[in-house]
Amino acid sequence: MREIVATVLENKRIADGIYSLTFAADEETVVRPGQFCMIGLVGFPLRRPIAVCQAAGERVTVCYQVRGSGTRSLARDYKAGEKLSVLLPLGNGFFVAPDEKRIAVVGGGVGIFPLISLIRACAGKKEIYAYMGFRNRAALCMEYEMQRADHLTLATDDGSVGFHGTSVQAFMSELDEVKPDAVFACGPTPMLRALKSAMSGRGIPVYVSLEERMGCGIGACLVCVCNRTGGAHARVCKDGPVFEIGDVEL
Ligand SMILES: Cc1cc2nc3c(=O)[nH]c(=O)nc-3n(C[C@H](O)[C@H](O)[C@H](O)COP(=O)(O)OP(=O)(O)OC[C@H]3O[C@@H](n4cnc5c(N)ncnc54)[C@H](O)[C@@H]3O)c2cc1C
Numbered sequence: 001m002r003e004i005v006a007t008v009l010e011n012k013r014i015a016d017g018i019y020s021l022t023f024a025a026d027e028e029t030v031v032r033p034g035q036f037c038m039i040g041l042v043g044f045p046l047r048r049p050i051a052v053c054q055a056a057g058e059r060v061t062v063c064y065q066v067r068g069s070g071t072r073s074l075a076r077d078y079k080a081g082e083k084l085s086v087l088l089p090l091g092n093g094f095f096v097a098p099d100e101k102r103i104a105v106v107g108g109g110v111g112i113f114p115l116i117s118l119i120r121a122c123a124g125k126k127e128i129y130a131y132m133g134f135r136n137r138a139a140l141c142m143e144y145e146m147q148r149a150d151h152l153t154l155a156t157d158d159g160s161v162g163f164h165g166t167s168v169q170a171f172m173s174e175l176d177e178v179k180p181d182a183v184f185a186c187g188p189t190p191m192l193r194a195l196k197s198a199m200s201g202r203g204i205p206v207y208v209s210l211e212e213r214m215g216c217g218i219g220a221c222l223v224c225v226c227n228r229t230g231g232a233h234a235r236v237c238k239d240g241p242v243f244e245i246g247d248v249e250l
């Protein structure tokens with residue numbers, strides 16, 4: 001992990017309330033799928049955690065939804081040429097075992113962004129079934145990136161595009177035919193909870209990337225602690241954000 005002063009190359013709206021930000025690091029940055037960065041914003045004491053969507057050479061791209069004052073400032077105040085203080089790469093990221101040849105990727109909302117980097121890393125090496133959920137057509141983005149998967153199912157809450165329902169429902173409706181060796185998921189907690197309950201007892205490993213409020217992002221402040229099954233605790237920023245689904249309480 002290192003702290004860099006990055007230069008914003010591009011910060012553009014790609015869907016309703018969603019932006020793609022590309023910045024240049026000072027040197028080549030190696031980031032595993034599922035790792036994240038902490039972005040410092042002028043006037044905000046706490047950095048904001050955002051998954052890395054793509055890292056190529058010195059260029060790093062993150063995608064974010066405008067939710068509160070920090071992401072609003074990021075969208076409004078950081079045009080090309082502005083400087084950003086960024087900590088990266090952080091967290092463990094996804095690990096796909098060599099014998100996991102057919103994988104399912106299940107994402108919802110901003111949870112699709114870390115999964116896009118997983119799809120890119122596995123394209124051509126694994127057989128990928130992707131199930132990606134959005135609120136509606138206006139929130140749909142990065143379709144060309146998701147199409148790197150061998151099989152892509154889009155789902156929307158209102159049925160305006162693809163499957164009418166959640167990405168978990170779309171995935172579960174095909175699970176018995178697809179029979180993945182492992183499942184990788186990221187999205188809102190209720191979605192992950194539904195996935196946990198639907199996959200319980202099926203003997204297929206499921207790995208989830210959790211979203212918790214964070215203070216430091218480097219394991220020091222304990223703001224992000226979650227409960228492990230059995231009573232122990234874990235720091236989402238340092239021990240995660242990716243966990244085996246049975247390992248954590250949701
Ligand atoms: C590992 C990780 C990866 C993430 N990746 C992405 C991503 O790729 N794209 C994306 O749009 N969002 C992502 N998020 C969520 C993102 O961090 C929050 O939406 C963002 O911090 C909200 O900041 P704000 O100032 O706009 O909101 P405010 O509500 O004003 O924020 C107040 C405080 O709460 C924290 N906070 C608020 N909501 C969340 C949240 N859902 N998760 C974590 N902290 C939160 C903020 O960081 C800030 O410290 C990720 C979160 C985590 C933990």
Ligand code: FES
Pocket residue numbers: 213214215216217218219220221222223224225235236237238
């Ligand atoms: S955010 Fe500080 S320990 Fe995780």
